[in-house]
Amino acid sequence: MAPVRTCVGCRRRAPKALLVRFASLRGTLTLDPAGLLPGRGAYTCPNAACFERAAGRRAFTRTLRQAVEIPPGISPEG
Template structure:
């Protein structure tokens, strides 16, 4: 029997991809916005492709803000852009 592969939707481009191909962005219970590289951290999560282009789209269409149900500060977005390269 084949194991089920978890699929997630990128909030930038809207494509369904395997969970391990995407990066998880979380809002912690303390209202911090972080990149969750382990995929296991506590908090509300949104998934995004591993490129800066999708991050820009997610910011433009407010997909990230909608998914995390909060405003995302500019400094946090800049830090995430650097991390995605």
């Protein structure tokens, strides 16, 4: 079975392949579509609304269990 993850914006569960992974790179939230960064990841749907909601609720910090800076211009939309 395909692995399932939860979008930290809308809380919907979806196959991992349909979500976008973010991880912390030295304290900065970083898009990690290939899943190359080590450590915990946070996933959102590939749309800005879910990303903005997650950022507004500090869901990345909570999910990644560390303070992360969200750089301007970062977006899950390809």
